[in-house]
Amino acid sequence: MVDAATPVVTASGLVKRYGEIVAVRGIDFSVHTGECFGFLGPNGAGKTTTMKAIYGLAEMDEGELTVLGLDVRAQRREVNARIGVVPQEENLDRGLTVRENLSMHALFHGLQPDGRIDELLRAAVLDQRAGSRTQELSGGMKRRLLVARALVNDPELVVLDEPTTGLDPQARLAVWSVLERLKARGVTLIVTTHYMEEAERICDRLVIMDEGEIVARGSPAELRSRYEQETLEGVFLELTGHSLRE
Amino acid sequence: MTVPATLAAYLPSPRHAARVWRRELRVFAKVWKGALLPQFFDPLFYLLALGFGLGTYLTHVQGIPYKQFIASGLVASAVMWAASFESTWNAFFKMEEERLYDAILTTPVQVQDLVVGEVAWAATRALIYGTSFLGIVAAFGFVRSPWALAVPPFLALGGACFAMLGITFTSLSPRIELFSFYFTLFITPLFLFSGIFYPLERLPGWVTTLAWFTPLYHLVQITRPLVLGPDALPVLGNALWLAVLTATLYVVPVRAMRRRLVA
Numbered sequence: 001m002v003d004a005a006t007p008v009v010t011a012s013g014l015v016k017r018y019g020e021i022v023a024v025r026g027i028d029f030s031v032h033t034g035e036c037f038g039f040l041g042p043n044g045a046g047k048t049t050t051m052k053a054i055y056g057l058a059e060m061d062e063g064e065l066t067v068l069g070l071d072v073r074a075q076r077r078e079v080n081a082r083i084g085v086v087p088q089e090e091n092l093d094r095g096l097t098v099r100e101n102l103s104m105h106a107l108f109h110g111l112q113p114d115g116r117i118d119e120l121l122r123a124a125v126l127d128q129r130a131g132s133r134t135q136e137l138s139g140g141m142k143r144r145l146l147v148a149r150a151l152v153n154d155p156e157l158v159v160l161d162e163p164t165t166g167l168d169p170q171a172r173l174a175v176w177s178v179l180e181r182l183k184a185r186g187v188t189l190i191v192t193t194h195y196m197e198e199a200e201r202i203c204d205r206l207v208i209m210d211e212g213e214i215v216a217r218g219s220p221a222e223l224r225s226r227y228e229q230e231t232l233e234g235v236f237l238e239l240t241g242h243s244l245r246e
Numbered sequence: 247m248t249v250p251a252t253l254a255a256y257l258p259s260p261r262h263a264a265r266v267w268r269r270e271l272r273v274f275a276k277v278w279k280g281a282l283l284p285q286f287f288d289p290l291f292y293l294l295a296l297g298f299g300l301g302t303y304l305t306h307v308q309g310i311p312y313k314q315f316i317a318s319g320l321v322a323s324a325v326m327w328a329a330s331f332e333s334t335w336n337a338f339f340k341m342e343e344e345r346l347y348d349a350i351l352t353t354p355v356q357v358q359d360l361v362v363g364e365v366a367w368a369a370t371r372a373l374i375y376g377t378s379f380l381g382i383v384a385a386f387g388f389v390r391s392p393w394a395l396a397v398p399p400f401l402a403l404g405g406a407c408f409a410m411l412g413i414t415f416t417s418l419s420p421r422i423e424l425f426s427f428y429f430t431l432f433i434t435p436l437f438l439f440s441g442i443f444y445p446l447e448r449l450p451g452w453v454t455t456l457a458w459f460t461p462l463y464h465l466v467q468i469t470r471p472l473v474l475g476p477d478a479l480p481v482l483g484n485a486l487w488l489a490v491l492t493a494t495l496y497v498v499p500v501r502a503m504r505r506r507l508v509a
Contacts (some may be wrong), residue, residue, distance in 0.1 A: 018509070055352050057508055077262075077354040085352040091345035095273035104272065108265050108353035153353075 006069055008033050008157050008188045009054060014063035016049050016212075023049045024060065025212035031157075036179065036189040038199045038206030040232065045209040047192040048088060051161045054190065055085045068156060081109060084150030088161040088192075090142050092134040098145060099130040102152055109153040116152065123178070124148040140171030147178055157188045164198060176202055196232045208236055215239045256500055258362040262355045266363025267370070269350075274371065288327065289320040289379045293386075296443065308445055310474060317388040318473040319442030321380050321397065322404060322465040328375035329405040330433050332368035333412025334425050341416070347507055357504040361417075361496070365409040372405025373398060383473065391475025400472070400485055404465040407488045410495045411461070417502035436462040464488055 009031040016024040024046040031037040039047040052058035054067055056076050065072045067079045093101050102120055103113035121127040124144040134142065143163065150158055160179070164172040179189055179202055193199055199206055200220045208216040208223075216223055216239055220232060227235045274282070297313035307315045340346040347360060355363075377398050383389060415428050439446075439453070440462035446454045457463040464484040471477045 052509075057348060057351060059508060076356060077259075080352060081354045083352075087345075087348065087352075089345060091349040093269075093346055093349070094344055095276070100272070104269055105349070105353065107268060108350055108355050110261070110265070110354065149349075 006033065007031060008068060009037075009190070010064070010066050011050075012064045014050065014053065014060045014065060016046070016053070016058065016060050023212055026063070027207075027209070027212075027214050029207055029214065029217070031188060031190060032205075033188055034183070034186050035204040036183055036191060036202050038203030039190070039192040039209055040194065040196075040199045040203075040206050040236070041192075041209035042194060044211075046212040047209055048161055050209075051159055051190070051192055055083060055159050056080055081153065082156050084153065084155035084158040086143075086146050086150045086158065086160040086163050088165070090146065092142060092145060092149075094134055097131050097133060098126055098137070101134060101145060102149055105149045106152040111153060116154075120148040120151055123181075125174075140167055140174065143167060143171065143175060144178075147175065151182075155187065157190065158182060159190045161192050162194070163191060164193070164195065172198075196236075199232055208232075208239065210236075210240045255356075255504070256358055256497060258358040259356075260362075262359035263363035263366060265355055266350065266360055267367045270364070270367035271370070285328065285331070286375060286378055289324045290382060292320055292323075293317055293383075308447075313386070314388045314390065314474060315470075316443055317383045317386065318470040319440075319466045321376055321383060321401070321469045321473065322440075322462060323437050323442055324379040325372040325376040325401050325404045325465065326408050326433065326436065326462050329368045329372035329408035330412045330429070332371050333364065333409040334416050334428060335422075337364055337368075337413055337416045338419065338422055338425065341503075341507070342422070347503075351507060357507065358500050361413060361499050361503060364413055365406055365492075368409030368412065369402050369405035372408065373402045376401035376405070380473070389473050391471075391473060391478075393472040393475055393478045396478075397469055397472050400465070400468045400481070403485055403488050403492075404461070404468070407461045407465075407492045410492045410499070413499045414495050414502070417499040417506065436460050441466050461488055461491060 007030040009029070011030070012028045014024050014027050015022070027046070027050070039050065041047050049058050053060050053065055053072065056072070056079070059073070068082055070079050072079055093104060096104055099117060099121065102117045106113050106117065118127070121130055124147065126141060126145060126148065129137065129141065134145065137145065147160075147163065150160075163179075164175050167175065176198070179191070183189060191202065203220060205219050206217070206223075207214045216227075216235065218226065223232060223235045224230065227238045229235045229238060293313070293316065297316050301312040301316075304312050306312060350360060351357065380394065380397055384394070412428075419425065440457060440460055446457050464487045467484040468481045471481060
């Protein structure tokens with residue numbers, strides 16, 4: 001485990017270009033142990049690219065990025081062994097059942113499937129569907145399975161890219177309660193969202209991104225009071241002059 | 247664009263590659279009876295149609311009964327087809343439709359392990375299909391040499407070679423439609439012009455020269471002498487050819503796949 005004084009993620013001067021487009025323009029941030037850290041911003045703000053750099057599906061062109069004290073370029077296997085990832089797009093294994101999705105992900109981590117799989121299935125309220133193919137699941141069930149899959153290696157950090165986008169209110173509440181339970185256990189969370197109320201409810205600290213830059217940072221309460229706004233939506237409008245959801 | 251700077255980015259971990267292989271085996275164990283069983287019969291139909299049909303009129307080729315001649319060659323093509331399907335359509339589906347490779351790459355398994363694991367699996371599947379067909383050939387009484395027992399490892403090698411070719415094409419192919427070209431312009435011509443159905447020796451010299459550059463020709467040059475005997479020594483040269491091509495290609499899919507998946 002990382003001790004409380006060490007940041008779980010430190011990023012400085014991160015830049016990512018896709019051809020002519022600069023997706024991330026020199027951002028700095030650090031995420032502390034045990035907190036829920038949010039990335040708020042419209043589509044195309046650079047949130048997903050930043051998440052992917054943390055979990056290994058993107059490489060920044062410039063800057064320094066460490067996760068759990070490890071350099072993401074040189075120590076990718078070690079980083080990935082200790083983090084969990086909930087991607088924006090569903091990427092479950094359609095050739096396998098719900099249970100096998102978890103046991104196979106455990107195998108990729110080099111872990112033997114054990115009682116933990118049952119525990120995760122129960123926590124995700126999928127124990128009745130353990131033998132189903134993933135395509136038979138509803139959107140909310142798939143998302144719960146993705147979250148359960150991210151937890152098979154008992155990660156110290158879980159990165160969730162828009163974990164509630166497209167979910168109905170009940171399914172969203174279910175995801176939030178999972179996140180709250182994880183946080184209570186001391187797991188560090190990084191969440192991207194473009195829902196204000198989500199950020200207000202679950203994030204201890206957050207950054208607001210727009211066009212590849214961090215335009216504001218702080219706790220939800222600090223941001224509201226600093227910009228004299230009643231909601232984060234108001235903060236965002238104040239900062240960028242356009243609506244958060246576009 | 248990411249250019250991996252270190253050798254480490256190309257050095258696979260056998261332990262991690264084996265995890266990818268085990269995933270494929272698990273799925274194969276579930277679906278083979280339904281989806282993949284028909285492919286076992288493919289070479290059998292060629293053997294029946296050409297061996298027993300054409301073979302009625304054309305009894306001997308190079309002093310070998312025609313049925314035995316093509317049966318020993320079809321063992322090689324069974325390997326080619328199995329490895330090629332697995333490393334093209336199936337791999338592309340996992341990469342682009344399921345985004346399964348994205349999920350795998352968020353674990354300690356990395357791109358180089360993924361390529362090696364997938365190639366090893368496709369080679370295994372080719373070994374299963376090739377060996378099954380060899381069993382059918384033996385049941386027909388078309389095996390004449392005890393050296394046939396040595397065939398399976400070479401089928402795995404040939405499978406690895408075709409899998410590496412397939413995964414290379416997959417890693418570079420922007421769209422799934424292009425696989426039709428791979429099969430129509432590459433795999434099918436190999437099937438027809440690699441000495442399975444007729445010997446190439448009497449054809450113009452450039453045909454054999456061209457054939458030398460194709461992997462199926464070399465695999466046929468391995469299976470036929472081992473199944474029919476007794477000329478087993480040239481097998482090693484052909485095996486070396488396949489091994490060199492497989493190893494040489496390796497960096498291409500690793501590099502292309504990384505550029506594609508870790509953007």
